[in-house]
Amino acid sequence: MLECTNEVFICERSERKIKNYFFIFPSERTNTPLGLLYIVIFVFGLCIGSFLNCVIYRLQKTKSFLKGRPACNAMPTSGAKSASIATQSVTGGRSFTGWRSIIAGRSICPKCKHILKWYDLLPVVSFIILRGKCRYCRKKVSWQYPLVELATAVLFLISYFLFISYFLFLVYIWIIICFLLIIFIYDLKTYFILDKVIYPAIGIVLLWNIFNNWSGLLMLLLTAFLSAAFFFIIWLISKGKAMGFGDVKLGFLMGLFLGFPNILVALFFAFLSGALVGLGLISLGKKKLKSQVPFGPFLITGTFVALFWGEKIVSWYLSIGVV
Numbered sequence: 001m002l003e004c005t006n007e008v009f010i011c012e013r014s015e016r017k018i019k020n021y022f023f024i025f026p027s028e029r030t031n032t033p034l035g036l037l038y039i040v041i042f043v044f045g046l047c048i049g050s051f052l053n054c055v056i057y058r059l060q061k062t063k064s065f066l067k068g069r070p071a072c073n074a075m076p077t078s079g080a081k082s083a084s085i086a087t088q089s090v091t092g093g094r095s096f097t098g099w100r101s102i103i104a105g106r107s108i109c110p111k112c113k114h115i116l117k118w119y120d121l122l123p124v125v126s127f128i129i130l131r132g133k134c135r136y137c138r139k140k141v142s143w144q145y146p147l148v149e150l151a152t153a154v155l156f157l158i159s160y161f162l163f164i165s166y167f168l169f170l171v172y173i174w175i176i177i178c179f180l181l182i183i184f185i186y187d188l189k190t191y192f193i194l195d196k197v198i199y200p201a202i203g204i205v206l207l208w209n210i211f212n213n214w215s216g217l218l219m220l221l222l223t224a225f226l227s228a229a230f231f232f233i234i235w236l237i238s239k240g241k242a243m244g245f246g247d248v249k250l251g252f253l254m255g256l257f258l259g260f261p262n263i264l265v266a267l268f269f270a271f272l273s274g275a276l277v278g279l280g281l282i283s284l285g286k287k288k289l290k291s292q293v294p295f296g297p298f299l300i301t302g303t304f305v306a307l308f309w310g311e312k313i314v315s316w317y318l319s320i321g322v323v
């Protein structure tokens, strides 16, 4: 039951003006049980997480988002719709047709190339039933698959809970969450932040604010440039050792997406969690002081904290009188 309105709202979380959008599922106005909606959103998040796993897999294999080598013809068991062997056969294995090959076609195990059945592809469920192994070759499937699926579902659920009234805003947030999760996992695995992922994300945030937050756009751009400049200086001084140039672009995206003062919350949590995990890894002997640790995942964790609880943290911080 969606209801169209023409009013202008201030979102209590983002404090941004949100206008002319649908009220989504206001539980007090419909008889839909709220619990059922949570389950629907959660399952939807799991499916999108499955799709993100495929995108990450494909990015890693091809290093090209829309045109690349026909390497993504496989999908681990828990992953969902995958690049297709069907497309490969049509194109003679020389190229494949962008997004269509991600969404369409049959998924196969990357190790034994066995075509997977639908019941091998259920997000999280298949992983648990098959105990993290391929049904056909019994080779291990990475924990990344169920974890990304669960993370997507939980993040979708939290944003639904917080932005429940603003349908288009919620969709916008979900799209950016997807981009951030791809950057998170890709940086964790390869120590790279791809331009073909970060630039579209910046473009979407920019477009959203041009159409919905014109008056606040200048401030957001200023925050973005200052945030990027902060990382650029670290990159310059450390000669790229402390931070990659991808982090400079990610800093720009964070500033543009979060605005001020939420960007400070994100940076605080990023550096805090980065330091704690770094110290933990060193004390466990997994890393040395000079080892490289990708910083993108920490920045993105900070972004999620600031997106969901930024205002609360800022007002709490101001209320305790420390400035």
Ligand SMILES: [Zn+2]
Pocket: 109, 110, 111, 112, 113, 114, 134, 135, 136, 137, 138, 139
């Ligand atoms: Zn297999």
